[in-house]
Amino acid sequence: MGEIMSSEQNEIILAIETSCDETAAAVVKGGKKLLSNVVATQMDIHKKFGGVVPEVASRHHIEQITMVIEQALDEAGMTINEVDAVAVTEGPGLVGALLVGVNAAKALAYAHHKPVIGVHHIAGHIYANRLEKDFEFPLMSLVVSGGHTELIYMEQHGEYEVIGETRDDAAGEAYDKVAKALGLPYPGGPEIDRLAQIGKDTYQFPRSYLEEGSYDFSFSGLKTAVINKLHHLKQKGAEVDTENIATSFQASVIDVLVDKTYQAAIDYGVKQLIIAGGVSANRTLRDRMSERFKDTNIDLMIPPLYLCTDNAAMIGAAASVEYHKQNFASLNLNANPGLTIE
Amino acid sequence: MNVLAIDTSNQPMSVSIIKESTLAAELTVNVKRNHSLQLMPAIDHLFNQTGLQPNQLDKIAIAAGPGSYTGLRIGMTTAKTMAWGLNIPIVSLSSLELLASNLLYDSCLVSPFFDARRGNVYTGLYRVHHGDIDQVEPDQNIDMTSWLEYLKSLGEYVKLISSTEHGFQSMVSEKLGDQGILVGHSLQLPRAGLLGSLAINKEDEDVHGLKPNYHRLVEAEAKWMEQQQKDS
Numbered sequence: 001m002g003e004i005m006s007s008e009q010n011e012i013i014l015a016i017e018t019s020c021d022e023t024a025a026a027v028v029k030g031g032k033k034l035l036s037n038v039v040a041t042q043m044d045i046h047k048k049f050g051g052v053v054p055e056v057a058s059r060h061h062i063e064q065i066t067m068v069i070e071q072a073l074d075e076a077g078m079t080i081n082e083v084d085a086v087a088v089t090e091g092p093g094l095v096g097a098l099l100v101g102v103n104a105a106k107a108l109a110y111a112h113h114k115p116v117i118g119v120h121h122i123a124g125h126i127y128a129n130r131l132e133k134d135f136e137f138p139l140m141s142l143v144v145s146g147g148h149t150e151l152i153y154m155e156q157h158g159e160y161e162v163i164g165e166t167r168d169d170a171a172g173e174a175y176d177k178v179a180k181a182l183g184l185p186y187p188g189g190p191e192i193d194r195l196a197q198i199g200k201d202t203y204q205f206p207r208s209y210l211e212e213g214s215y216d217f218s219f220s221g222l223k224t225a226v227i228n229k230l231h232h233l234k235q236k237g238a239e240v241d242t243e244n245i246a247t248s249f250q251a252s253v254i255d256v257l258v259d260k261t262y263q264a265a266i267d268y269g270v271k272q273l274i275i276a277g278g279v280s281a282n283r284t285l286r287d288r289m290s291e292r293f294k295d296t297n298i299d300l301m302i303p304p305l306y307l308c309t310d311n312a313a314m315i316g317a318a319a320s321v322e323y324h325k326q327n328f329a330s331l332n333l334n335a336n337p338g339l340t341i342e
Numbered sequence: 343m344n345v346l347a348i349d350t351s352n353q354p355m356s357v358s359i360i361k362e363s364t365l366a367a368e369l370t371v372n373v374k375r376n377h378s379l380q381l382m383p384a385i386d387h388l389f390n391q392t393g394l395q396p397n398q399l400d401k402i403a404i405a406a407g408p409g410s411y412t413g414l415r416i417g418m419t420t421a422k423t424m425a426w427g428l429n430i431p432i433v434s435l436s437s438l439e440l441l442a443s444n445l446l447y448d449s450c451l452v453s454p455f456f457d458a459r460r461g462n463v464y465t466g467l468y469r470v471h472h473g474d475i476d477q478v479e480p481d482q483n484i485d486m487t488s489w490l491e492y493l494k495s496l497g498e499y500v501k502l503i504s505s506t507e508h509g510f511q512s513m514v515s516e517k518l519g520d521q522g523i524l525v526g527h528s529l530q531l532p533r534a535g536l537l538g539s540l541a542i543n544k545e546d547e548d549v550h551g552l553k554p555n556y557h558r559l560v561e562a563e564a565k566w567m568e569q570q571q572k573d574s
């Protein structure tokens with residue numbers, strides 16, 4: 001019995017992620033152990049366009065896909081025959097980009113009679129943390145990236161309840177737009193974070209908390225306030241203190257993220273709080289969250305930097321839960337750019 | 343030799359299995375549906391019909407474009423990944439050459455074309471002759487008016503063949519008169535059985551490096567290159 005249990009818990013999943021501009025593949029054992037994690041980033045290619053161009057991203061995924069999968073298996077010291085299932089990001093994301101991963105996963109799985117597991121990208125971001133430490137339920141997740149700002153409550157594995165989300169721009173999107181207005185290079189988020197360490201919160205931009213008791217977010221008002229301030233300064237011929245603008249903008253975003261997340265974690269009585277997604281690489285966000293949760297008995301989990309940005313390891317970790325539920329996709333699995341998590 | 347052949351370059355989807363070097367099963371579907379949903383079930387159907395298993399394949403053949411970007415991506419990703427996964431050779435053929443090959447046993451000039459919107463086509467020029475095919479003009483993206491004027495200037499009879507819907511019927515008869523004709527009666531649809539047969543004697547390609555031939559830059563890339571030229 002014990003032996004069967006342990007072999008069942010140690011399934012090997014080959015995971016593929018191509019939802020945006022990273023072509024990624026990974027091998028994950030039992031949902032918790034990372035055997036390999038390969039990410040081919042297109043960052044430099046999209047830099048010259050000032051943002052991700054979907055058609056360019058899709059074309060590059062096709063050129064990378066088999067090499068990345070091969071490398072992931074090689075680094076794990078495995079052949080495809082030793083894999084128990086192939087997992088892939090089904091959505092959300094760029095449709096042309098998702099299509100490459102989905103069709104690669106189906107073709108590989110079909111050729112070797114393996115099941116396919118379709119994974120929600122955000123579930124992946126949350127489960128990136130399980131590669132570090134096991135979950136304790138109930139838990140709350142703040143997912144912050146270029147496309148998402150969501151508070152997700154979980155009572156058990158594989159069950160997601162979105163209790164709050166952005167009503168307009170995602171936090172990462174606001175970072176990118178403000179960075180663009182400041183003339184900073186793409187990607188703007190890390191650059192703003194860097195400048196914000198130097199400046200002071202002198203501009204006191206608005207903090208949008210929305211109506212009482214809401215866990216939703218809104219960042220477009222803040223973005224507009226920053227852009228208007230820049231126009232105003234320029235009109236007056238006044239000097240723009242880029243560092244202070246960055247600090248003031250970031251302070252406003254992070255105040256709201258920390259306050260709302262803290263409130264949600266308390267209200268729902270969670271044992272763990274997970275910060276996930278690309279923006280969780282932000283130093284100030286990490287520091288402020290640690291400070292706020294320090295005196296609570298809520299266990300704060302923030303993934304290491306390499307698991308914050310898009311990768312396939314997180315898709316393999318999330319797929320493990322579906323593997324044990326035998327939640328397998330059929331041959332007509334498709335890319336679903338607007339997939340919901342609930 | 344057992345070959346799986348795939349063409350999803352445009353609205354028609356055609357897949358086939360060549361078993362012991364003879365066409366054993368072919369499926370062509372010409373309706374507006376999503377290739378990403380249809381392709382694997384169609385391949386599965388062919389394996390069931392032929393009694394073959396994927397690991398009995400010796401080769402995979404893919405129509406590599408030009409065509410619809412999405413269609414090309416689905417077919418190419420599937421073909422590449424399956425060939426790599428099974429560790430068997432992959433060969434590709436121009437989607438236009440495949441279509442021109444429908445007339446392989448004629449003896450004439452063939453201009454296959456796909457609608458590329460805004461008056462443009464993806465096209466090329468081939469000469470078929472009793473089972474052989476040679477390329478006369480490379481595959482390209484060009485406006486149909488100039489292309490038809492070029493064909494007219496050749497002073498030779500040419501058969502035009504298109505697997506996509508297009509609005510060029512009257513333009514073809516106006517420009518070419520009795521120097522050309524549009525092929526119909528379902529002979530204008532791509533056939534993966536033909537692709538598989540042609541693939542038997544084609545040389546293997548590098549599976550990792552293989553990508554669709556779009557014959558058109560992404561707009562952002564074209565603009566960027568234009569800007570670079572202006573700056574220098």
Ligand SMILES: [Zn+2]
Binds near residue numbers: 278
């Ligand atoms: Zn992401």
